[in-house]
Amino acid sequence: MTILLSLKSSRTxxxxxxxxxxxxxxxxxxxxxWLEVSKSHWHNPSSLYPKAAExxxxxxxxxxxxxxxxxxxxxxxxxxxxxxxxxxxVLGHAARLLDGSDSRLALSAIEHPCVVDTCERLFARRxxxxxxxxxxxxxxxxxxxxxxxxxxxxxVSVMAANNETGVLQPWPELAExxxxxxxxxxxxxxxxxxxxxxxxxxxxxxxxxxxxxFGGPPGVGFLLIPSGSSFHGQTGGPxxxxxxxxxxxxxxxxxxxxxxxxxGPLQTGENRDQFERDLGECLDGVRILGATAPRLGNTSxxxxxxxxxxxxxxxxxxxxxxxxxxxxxxxxxxxxxxVMQAMGCSFAEMGKVLRVSSLPDASAEDWEALLDGLLExxxxxxxxxxxxxxxxxxxxxxx
Numbered sequence: 001m002t003i004l005l006s007l008k009s010s011r012t013x014x015x016x017x018x019x020x021x022x023x024x025x026x027x028x029x030x031x032x033x034w035l036e037v038s039k040s041h042w043h044n045p046s047s048l049y050p051k052a053a054e055x056x057x058x059x060x061x062x063x064x065x066x067x068x069x070x071x072x073x074x075x076x077x078x079x080x081x082x083x084x085x086x087x088x089x090v091l092g093h094a095a096r097l098l099d100g101s102d103s104r105l106a107l108s109a110i111e112h113p114c115v116v117d118t119c120e121r122l123f124a125r126r127x128x129x130x131x132x133x134x135x136x137x138x139x140x141x142x143x144x145x146x147x148x149x150x151x152x153x154x155x156v157s158v159m160a161a162n163n164e165t166g167v168l169q170p171w172p173e174l175a176e177x178x179x180x181x182x183x184x185x186x187x188x189x190x191x192x193x194x195x196x197x198x199x200x201x202x203x204x205x206x207x208x209x210x211x212x213x214f215g216g217p218p219g220v221g222f223l224l225i226p227s228g229s230s231f232h233g234q235t236g237g238p239x240x241x242x243x244x245x246x247x248x249x250x251x252x253x254x255x256x257x258x259x260x261x262x263x264g265p266l267q268t269g270e271n272r273d274q275f276e277r278d279l280g281e282c283l284d285g286v287r288i289l290g291a292t293a294p295r296l297g298n299t300s301x302x303x304x305x306x307x308x309x310x311x312x313x314x315x316x317x318x319x320x321x322x323x324x325x326x327x328x329x330x331x332x333x334x335x336x337x338x339v340m341q342a343m344g345c346s347f348a349e350m351g352k353v354l355r356v357s358s359l360p361d362a363s364a365e366d367w368e369a370l371l372d373g374l375l376e377x378x379x380x381x382x383x384x385x386x387x388x389x390x391x392x393x394x395x396x397x398x399x
Contacts (some may be wrong), residue, residue, distance in 0.1 A: 015320035033258035089233025103154025160192035166299025211256035220252030228306035268296030
């Protein structure tokens, strides 16, 4: 009790939350579903008594509901603890499929750490083909087509949208190209779902997602596998038709499906685009990453002209503005960003980058307040450009 009271008293409320690509708050619908199922269906779905059978039926009903949202067969849906577990499981499956063959696993150079690190652990370097990206961070399809023509590829893993830059990847085209050659295609859709339409995602052989990215609770997600697949991930029980052992998180699954059903209008990017135009006018030398590529409408990653990003982040945080320096799963490691490296950024630039990612209900006023906060911090840090929005810079020619 003492610890809980201490945590409660030390909390501060973020007035402006711009780190939605890291996580999102639990939606009201998800919270209601979690609480209701926690009270009414807390029994283990794998047990044999009547109440457990009711829990099992609810689990299967939720599987059908999620499958309907994704326009796929419910037998393809496997519930997991999130995208990290699911990505690990898919890549473990790929390693078993390719074991003993000359085929290689192809992935993009900008994958999430839970994909890249897992690939490096499971595959020898000669078994991996890392495909580069353009200067704007888009998967290099021409390089991929050359590799396909050499019949080197036996499995492909490319994300739907990058978690750092927000740049959209050509996953529909890649899924089609792989399907035509009988190559399994895996897509990490953790950043796509909740921000863009679900249509056509079912065309990916393997698809992974996390509920906490779209208003659901942390610790739950899902995976799509091919119909009739021999796939098995986490071992230790017969749950999920033998595809994933462990007691299912039924309240979390109910909350995840409720969150997906409750999603409102998708963000268009208009507020973000205006913010970037204003930022460029007010802050000389700022560079937007992926500016000319299709991006998630809520995301902007930019390199600041002066000062380390942690100095900006700390001062923004003191003003109640939450932003990040990139992937939350890499924060604090001190390693250079693989994404920025792949896009040709220098080590110095990597230390000056900020990522802002808004929630679906962020208003134009929220984005304007973010800009105001950045300009206040710029003045506090003593950056050379002190022009305010809408006020011309003073130069000797004006005097």
